[in-house]
Amino acid sequence: MQTNAHGASARQPGRAAFAAFIGTTIEWYDFYIYATASALVFGKLFFPSGEPFYSTLASFGTFAVGFFARPFGGLVFGHLGDRIGRKKALVATLAIMGVGTVxxxxxxxYxxxxxxxxxxxVLLRVAQGIAIGGEWGGAVLMAGEHAPQGKRTFLASFAQLGSPAGLIFALLAFRTVGHLPREALLDWGWRVPFMASALLLLVGVFIRARVAESPEFTAFSKRQKPVRLPIVDVLRNAWLTVLLCLGANVIGVAGAWFVNTFMLNFTTETLGLDRALVLDCLFVVAFIQLFTQLASGWIAQRVGAARFLAWAASLAMLSPYPMFVLVSTGRPVAIVIGIAIAVMCMSSSYAVMAGLMTDAFDVGVRYSAISLSYQSCAALAGGLTPLIGTVLAHAWPGQWWPLALFYSSLAAVSLVCLLGLQRRGLHARAAAPIAVAE
Incomplete structure (x- = not known):
């Protein structure tokens, strides 16, 4: 059988990238249906009150809980993935997510x-957070560590494709039940997307079972014993790199939840737009995001990930202003174009960060390191973004400029941290992984 340089079958890189895509699609579908439900129905069903603002705030609070659980999941499964292998950790995370969602x-x-x-x-939301926290790092590494020389940035981005694909399925699910009469939606319709996750779980486990363990991890395990406490090693030797990677991820993480979750609530509650109309517009934009991310991984592989990411963050700083102007018109085409402008900049960053971080840490601690960076960012930037957006919208009713400034500040944080990584010489490249020491 023909093998690549790592000893894996010639078909394993493509199979690993596809499995990463399918697995993260399922995980993100589960996460996004919760996000959509928290914006549309959970406030009324689980946190009823006489004031919609407080019901929405409580609903987004449980949404944030899942993000705060993600670093814990990243630490637990990062430790397991660095010691016993990426594949075993991923099967466990998929099962936990399925059980929590169903x-x-x-x-x-109430x-x-x-x-x-x-x-x-809240308890089941915590289970979702733990699962997605452990899932992301393993999926990125299974795709990236199987990649042949010169294709790591591109193939690692396949794990990131699961986010827009999961969003497409989540929006399709809620778009379907969203056409039910309001009473039926609040009674049983909202449950259908969650129960459907059981079928997706079976598909994901079957596909992942056919992928071999990461060849880089296998080779490392043969050379030396696994690091006893990977996270301790990371915090001792690469803490500054972890912080810079955390900051570099902000716009890709927070921007996604700002656009796909907070904007859903803002457009329906503040602007008074029809719920089905907004869901339809987000559904179209999700396809734009999917193809943007695929193209971004391909382009970044050729021009350099660090340079590409700096341009993406710079454009993201400018993107919320045309987005709000166009969305405020209430016209479907204008809404799609406005949100698409922000999404294309945000998702370009999200797609390529995986490859950049994969090359920034040594293979023996890589799962723990990238999980700590990304999931800590998710807890801080992703979980709090809809809450902060809701507070700003309440404090300046009918005004979008505070929200646009908030979004620009998120992009600015990423740009500064990306420049910091460039200054330290941490350019993602398609060569062997580099070990980082402070």
Missing amino acids: GIGFLPT ATAGALAPTLL
Whole structure:
């Protein structure tokens, strides 16, 4: 059998990239249906009050809980992935996510179970957060570490494609049930997207079972024993790189939840636009995001990931202003174009960061290091963004400029940290991985 330089089958790089894409699509579908439900129905079902602002804030609070659980999942499964292998860790995360998501579909609401309902919702949301926290790093590494020389940035970006693909399926699911009468949607319609996750889980496990363990990790394990406490090694030797990677991820992480979750609530509650119209527009934009990310990984492989990311962050700083101007018109084409402008800049950064971080850390601690960077960013920037957006919209009713400034500041943080990584010489490249020491 023909093999690549790492000893893997010639078909394994493509198979690993596809498996990473499918696995993260399922995980992000589960995460996005919660995000969509938190913007549309969870405030009414689990946190009823006389004031919609407080119900929405409570709903987005449980949404944020999942992000705060993600660093814990990254630490646990990063440790396991660096010691016993990427593949075993990924199967476990997929199972946890499936159980948590399907469980939400069977929950009683506040009207039926009182305070028990939101309590169970939070617990299952924590399970989702732990699962996605452990999933991301392993999926990126399975794709990137199987990649042949010269294709790491591109193939690692396939794991990132799961985000827009999962969003497409999540929006399709809620677009379908969103056409139900309001009473039916609030009674049983919202449960269908969560229960459908059971079928996706079976597909994901089957596909992942056919992918071999990472050849880089296998070769490393043969050369030496696994690092006893990978996260301690990372914090001791590469803490500054972790912080810079965390900051560099801000616009890709926070921008996605600003556009896909907060904007859904802002357009329907503040601007008074029709829910089905906004979902349809986001559905179209999700396809634009998917193809933008695919193209971004390909382009960045050729021009250099660090340079590409700096340009993406710079453009992202400018993108919210035309977005809000166009969305405020209420016209479908203008909404799609406005949101697409922001999404193309944001998703370009999101797609390429995976390859940049994969090359920034040694293989023996890589799962723990990139998980710590990315999931800490998710907890801080991703989980809080819809909450901060909701507070700003409430403080300046009918005004979008504070929201645009907030979005620009997120992009500015990423740009500064990317320049810091460039200054330290951490350019993603398609050669052997480099070990980073402070």
